[in-house]
Amino acid sequence: MQTLIVDHPLVAHKLTALRDARTDSPTFRRLADELVTLLAYEATRDVQVTDVTVDTPLAPAQGVRLARPVPLVVPILRAGLGMLDGMTRLLPTAEVGFLGMIRDESTLKAQTYATRLPEDLSGRQCYVLDPMLATGGTLAAAIEFLFGRGARDVTAICLLAAPEGIAYLDEAFRGGERPIRVVTAALDERLNENGYIVPGLGDAGDRLYGVV
Template sequence: MSNVYVMDHPLIQHKIGLIRREETGSRDFRALVSEIATLMCYEATRDLKLEDVKIKTPICETTAKQLEGKKLAIIPILRAGIGMVEGMLVLIPAAKVGHIGLYRDPETLEPVEYYCKLPADCDEREVFVVDPMVATGGSSAAAIDLLKAKGVKKIRFLCIIAAPEGVERMQREHPDVDLYIGALDDHLNDHGYIVPGLGDAGDRIFGTK
C-alpha cells in the first residue's frame, strides 16, 4: 500500500489553521497556500537521491552533494493546484511544470478530463502531483491514471487537506504512490465537501464563487 505522510510540522499546521478561517480573503489565502506548499515540498523531498560531485570552493577542491539525475516535474490539477506551484518552485526551481485539467461532475462527483499538457520527457522524471484538496479522491486518482498511461513511473502526491474517503480510494487504486497530506479531516458531507475543510479551494484562491 502507498505510504501516507500527514504533516505535523508546527508551521504547516499553523498556516492550515489560517486558511480554514472563513474571514481569510483571497490575497492572504493565496499567499498561505503557496507558503504551505513550500513547507510540504521540503518534507516530501526528504528522500530524494544524492550523488557526489567534485567542485572548487574559493579555498580548495572538495566533494559536495547534488541531486541525482535532477529531473523533477510538478503537475498541478487545475485549477486549484496552480496555487501550490510557485511555492514548490521556490525549492526546486529547475523542475518542469505540466498541467492536468479535471472537473468534478456535480451529479456523479466523478472527474472529467478537459486538459492535459505535460513535459515531453515526463516519463523520465520524478513527478509531484499537487492539489490543495482530496475529497472523494476521484480527480486525484484520475490524474495519476493519466500520468501512468503516459509512462510516468515515479509519482508523489501532495495535498493540503484530505478526507479519509479520498485517501482510502488513492491507496486502493494507486498503492505505489506516496501521499503527503497537510491535514487529514473527518469526513465528506452530502455535497462531497470535506468537513471541516475550508470550502472550495479554487474559489478561495481566485476570488470566484
C-alpha cells in the same frame, strides 16, 4: 501507498488561518503558497540526486545535485495553480506540466479538460499539486495519466485530505509496482453529502480565484 501528514507547528498555524472563513483571497493565496513550500520540503525527501564534487575556495567538497531527468511538477488546474510558485521556489529547475480537471458536482466524477505535459515521462519523478484530496477521483485519474506516460513515481502534495480519498487511492493502486506518496498538512474527519471535506476549508478554487 505511503501517506505523510506533516506535523509541524508552522504548518498547523498556517492551515488554521487558511481554513478560517474570514480569510480573504489575497491572504489565502499567500498562505497556500507558504504552506506548499513547507510541505514540499518533506515531499522531496526522496528526490533523486547524483554525487558531485565542487571546489570551495579551500578544497574539493563532496556534494549532490538534482539528478536528470529533473522532476516534473504537475499542478491540477484550477486550484493546484495556487501551489505552483511555492513548489518551484524549492525546486526551481523542475519542469512543469499541466492537467486541467474538474469534478462534476452531481456525480463527483473527475473530467479532464486540458493536458499539457511531456509525452514521455520515463524515469521522471512527478509531484502533483492539488490542495484538496476529497473522494480521490481527481488524483487517481491524474496518477493513472502520469503512470500511463511512464512516470517512475508520483508524490501528491495536498493541503488537506479526507480519509475516504486516502482509502480510495490506497485501494485503486494496491499492488502497483510504482511508488505513490501523499503528503498533506492534515487528515480531516470526513466528506459531507456533497463530497466536501469537513471541516475542510470550503472550495479551494473559489477561495483562491473567486466563484465561477
